[in-house]
Amino acid sequence: MKILKMAKHDLDFFASVLPAFGEVYAPVQRGKGFVFDKPSAWSEVRMDYTRTILPPKKLLLPPRETTFSFDPDQGFTDNLAEASKPVVLFGVHPYDIYGLNILDRVYAEAKFPDPYYIARRRATVVIGIDFVPDDKHCAGSMNADFVDHGFDIFLSDIGDDYLVLVGTSRGDDIVVKSGCLMQPATEADFAEYKKRSRIRRDSYKTKLELGDLPEILEMEYNSKVWDDFGARCLSCSSCSMVCPTCYCFDVTDETELGNRAGRRIRSWDSCLLRTHALVAGGENFREERSSRVKFRFYHKQRGFVAEYGRPSCVGCGRCVEVCPAEINIITVIETIRGERDGISSSAPASA
Amino acid sequence: MKPKIGIFGLSGCWGEQIAILNCEDQLLDIIGAVDIVDFLGGSSVNDAESRLLVSFVEGSVANAREEAKIRQIRERSDLVVACGSCACFGGVSAMDAPFERPKVIETVYGSNGPIKSWDIGPHRPLSDFVKVDLAIPGCPMETTEFVRAVSALLNGDMPLMPTYPVCLECKMKENECLLVQRGLPCAGPVTMAGCDARCPSHNIACIGCRGPVEEANMASIEQIFGDKELPKEQIKLKLRVFAAPVLDRTEERG
Ligand code: SF4
Numbered sequence: 001m002k003i004l005k006m007a008k009h010d011l012d013f014f015a016s017v018l019p020a021f022g023e024v025y026a027p028v029q030r031g032k033g034f035v036f037d038k039p040s041a042w043s044e045v046r047m048d049y050t051r052t053i054l055p056p057k058k059l060l061l062p063p064r065e066t067t068f069s070f071d072p073d074q075g076f077t078d079n080l081a082e083a084s085k086p087v088v089l090f091g092v093h094p095y096d097i098y099g100l101n102i103l104d105r106v107y108a109e110a111k112f113p114d115p116y117y118i119a120r121r122r123a124t125v126v127i128g129i130d131f132v133p134d135d136k137h138c139a140g141s142m143n144a145d146f147v148d149h150g151f152d153i154f155l156s157d158i159g160d161d162y163l164v165l166v167g168t169s170r171g172d173d174i175v176v177k178s179g180c181l182m183q184p185a186t187e188a189d190f191a192e193y194k195k196r197s198r199i200r201r202d203s204y205k206t207k208l209e210l211g212d213l214p215e216i217l218e219m220e221y222n223s224k225v226w227d228d229f230g231a232r233c234l235s236c237s238s239c240s241m242v243c244p245t246c247y248c249f250d251v252t253d254e255t256e257l258g259n260r261a262g263r264r265i266r267s268w269d270s271c272l273l274r275t276h277a278l279v280a281g282g283e284n285f286r287e288e289r290s291s292r293v294k295f296r297f298y299h300k301q302r303g304f305v306a307e308y309g310r311p312s313c314v315g316c317g318r319c320v321e322v323c324p325a326e327i328n329i330i331t332v333i334e335t336i337r338g339e340r341d342g343i344s345s346s347a348p349a350s351a
Numbered sequence: 352m353k354p355k356i357g358i359f360g361l362s363g364c365w366g367e368q369i370a371i372l373n374c375e376d377q378l379l380d381i382i383g384a385v386d387i388v389d390f391l392g393g394s395s396v397n398d399a400e401s402r403l404l405v406s407f408v409e410g411s412v413a414n415a416r417e418e419a420k421i422r423q424i425r426e427r428s429d430l431v432v433a434c435g436s437c438a439c440f441g442g443v444s445a446m447d448a449p450f451e452r453p454k455v456i457e458t459v460y461g462s463n464g465p466i467k468s469w470d471i472g473p474h475r476p477l478s479d480f481v482k483v484d485l486a487i488p489g490c491p492m493e494t495t496e497f498v499r500a501v502s503a504l505l506n507g508d509m510p511l512m513p514t515y516p517v518c519l520e521c522k523m524k525e526n527e528c529l530l531v532q533r534g535l536p537c538a539g540p541v542t543m544a545g546c547d548a549r550c551p552s553h554n555i556a557c558i559g560c561r562g563p564v565e566e567a568n569m570a571s572i573e574q575i576f577g578d579k580e581l582p583k584e585q586i587k588l589k590l591r592v593f594a595a596p597v598l599d600r601t602e603e604r605g
Pocket residue numbers: 239242243244245246300312313314315316317318319320329
């Protein structure tokens with residue numbers, strides 16, 4: 001890996017070379033929140049954003065995508081050309097890059113590789129950037145606050161400069177294209193990086209213990225806390241929608257009026273929804289809301305660990321931000337560990 | 352021969368019939384695919400007799416005349432589709448469900464009002480009287496859902512209607528949450544989706560016009576409203592505006 005540095009005040013020059021590599025998406029403000037969007041001017045880009053409402057997953061696995069269209073005369077036409085359009089995703093926090101690496105394992109490296117995801121992932125330049133955690137981030141505890149792959153370039157704040165980690169040959173092409181903006185990094189820069197890295201690691205206000213969590217989840221499988229969470233949950237699915245590593249989808253066909261042509265659509269789904277485990281004949285494997293809340297956390301913190309060797313949660317704090325019922329990775333782990341007495345506000349008692 | 356369909360309005364505001372006429376880009380495709388033989392809102396020449404493949408019915412049933420009408424529509428149709436929240440749940444005019452009709456009329460028109468001469472009972476959803484094959488809720492229904500339904504039915508399929516709440520679509524559009532982030536009384540978590548989160552996308556809290564989701568967790572959302580210092584009863588009052596008969600019955604069943 002090549003390590004360079006770039007002056008912060010040169011960032012907009014650097015940004016001006018990016019469109020040559022694809023359509024640029026960067027964090028911009030929406031309401032009080034942030035989203036990855038096409039900035040109309042570079043001054044709109046918020047380097048200090050906390051987290052975006054939706055994770056970068058929205059660009060690699062769109063909320064609703066047409067995978068192919070069908071027509072009785074022309075047969076099938078896949079949407080891979082559309083999915084292969086080059087994109088530059090600028091300003092991605094490490095936990096979100098981690099999230100993409102997890103999606104890679106599920107969608108690109110698993111038994112049934114997904115051509116649409118792979119096409120988009122290949123066509124997407126990822127430029128990472130470090131961040132200052134707030135009280136909702138728990139990426140440190142989830143071992144997702146530093147990444148060593150999954151990006152083309154990673155920028156770390158070292159004061160007046162960014163330390164520039166070049167992760168791929170495509171990243172190197174960008175560096176070459178940005179010409180004299182990049183300087184060799186010095187011993188002093190490395191020392192500054194190490195100092196800040198330490199500070200960043202220590203600045204997490206939320207710390208969760210993962211050590212024996214799969215075992216504790218095993219012990220608490222029949223715990224009443226799931227009924228309490230179930231009584232609160234609205235099955236609104238917001239938590240799965242915003243989660244960088246929730247990857248469930250539903251597939252539907254839509255036909256055109258008056259002929260038999262149409263398209264196949266893939267949309268985000270969630271295990272919190274009543275229909276997620278509903279099968280033909282009306283049988284539902286997770287009829288009870290409590291079993292669905294439980295399933296989400298067992299999948300993230302136990303099932304995924306068994307299959308991939310780490311939890312699928314990356315500690316982005318999005319579920320902490322969006323759940324109207326305050327059921328999130330922090331409240332659930334602390335409750336299940338017996339370190340917290342349920343959720344702060346008065347919960348409706350479970351039956 | 353093209354399949355014959357009918358479009359009917361009972362007690363409603365004609366919103367769905369206007370929504371159908373507003374499908375401007377698809378109208379030619381629609382009439383290319385079906386023969387609309389009975390549609391008072393669209394034509395003064397109608398065939399009230401022939402057998403219909405599908406009847407699309409808007410509005411609620413409010414008196415004996417409308418009850419006879421919906422039974423007759425059912426008789427002559429292979430499929431009956433309830434269009435809009437009045438047909439699906441009773442709608443706005445059923446908001447007074449628990450009150451006695453004469454009292455309501457007296458309150459509005461005074462004691463010399465048309466209490467006796469008015470043949471209007473409580474407004475009730477179509478499914479109280481006949482079998483409904485498909486419900487397209489909304490106030491008014493979304494034209495996209497209507498067109499998708501016509502297209503699916505013509506292929507012999509039942510269209511897949513959303514069963515999830517508005518929040519799913521709202522999140523997909525990456526809106527900031529009005530309930531959580533701004534403490535506004537949004538009914539999205541308990542309201543059926545399909546509108547593409549139309550109101551929250553314009554910074555307006557969802558008013559529940561598409562009716563409640565099947566397993567709306569009212570106890571929890573009341574609690575959440577309370578925690579946000581919103582009046583707890585507000586959420587139920589909101590949903591009752593469009594779906595009072597359905598909500599009241601769910602409550603009776605417990
Ligand atoms: S479970 Fe919550 S904190 Fe963890 S990755 Fe998903 S949204 Fe982020």
